[in-house]
Amino acid sequence: MTIQSAPDLSLNCGDCPIRHRAVCARCESDELKRLEDMKTYRSYEAGQTVVWAGDEMDFVASVVSGIATLTQALEDGRTQMVGLLLPSDFVGRPGRSRAAYTVTATSDLLMCSFRRKPFELMLAETPSVAQRLLQMTLDELDAAREWMLLLGRKSAREKIASLLAIIARRDATLRLTSPQGRINFDLPLTREAMADYLGLTLETVSRQISALKRDGVIELEGKRHVTVPDFDELLAEAGDDSDGGALI
Incomplete structure (x- = not known):
């Protein structure tokens, strides 16, 4: 996915690049004005922690550009990546004062944040x-169920193809296009992060990406720019039907 350059911090809600998909997508002008009055932009460098699990979280936010990971730690120190936050995804949970997961910027990250208490009041009234x-939230639940299938039943090759399809589909949505035919996007994750998220080794991820490239399913320019000659073929490799099932 292409990482968008940080917008002018005086950006109006109506001009926001994620406006059509974010939590404010259905807002009228007076409601947007109310959000304008409570919002601030927060930027983070790649690798920086946004919030630690269990910490007080006095804001909620939408990802404007970049990507972040959600991780959870066990008592013995082991950690597991449990989710990705892509542009337009919502961070935080109204009604909950503490973060459930550790949120870490994987790339340079820009978030449009709202003070939690005023946002909760607006939520009740709007x-x-x-x-x-x-x-x-329901879309996220559907995606989590599909992810359980991916992790539990799909082969390593299908897992890689599924993740590429998810990223391609989201990139197309943000561009207001449909993922079909020949498509291009920038991969926002390192291969190490992909391995962690998919429950694979780094060597397996690299081997499967090379195999997909060798078989003509994808083309690579450098390590991050991906071209898919035929999106339906990528879906077939992922074990999905033509509409991608419930993956987002």
């Missing part, structure tokens, strides 16, 4: 925001 957040 059906359009509450309905949009509910829709996003």
Whole structure:
């Protein structure tokens, strides 16, 4: 996915690049003005922790550009990546004062954040925001169920192809296009991060990406720029049907 350059910090909500997909997607002008009054932009460098699991979290936010990971730690110190935050994804949970997961910027990250208490009040008073957040939550639940299938039943090759398809589909959505035919996108994750997220070794990830490239399913320019000559073929490699199932 192409990492967008940080927008002007005076950016109006109506001009936001994630406006059509974010939690504010259904807001009217007066509701956008209310969000404008409570928002601030937060930027993080790659590798920087946004919030630690269990810490007080006095804000909620939408990812504007970049990518972050959600991780959870066990008592013995082991950690597991449990989610990705891509542009337009929502960070934080209204009604919960502490972070459930550690959020870490994988690339340079820009978030549009809202003070939690005023946002919770607006959520109670503004059906359009509450309905949009509910829709996003249900979409996330569907994606989590599909991810359980991916991790539990798919082969290493299918896992890599599925992750590429997810990223390609989200990139197309942000560009207001459909993922079909020949498509291009920038991979926002290192191979190490892909291995962690997919439960594979680094060697397996590298080997499967090389195999997909050798078989003509993908083309690579450098380590990050990906071209998919035929998106349907990528979906077939992922074990998905033509609409990609419930993956987002």
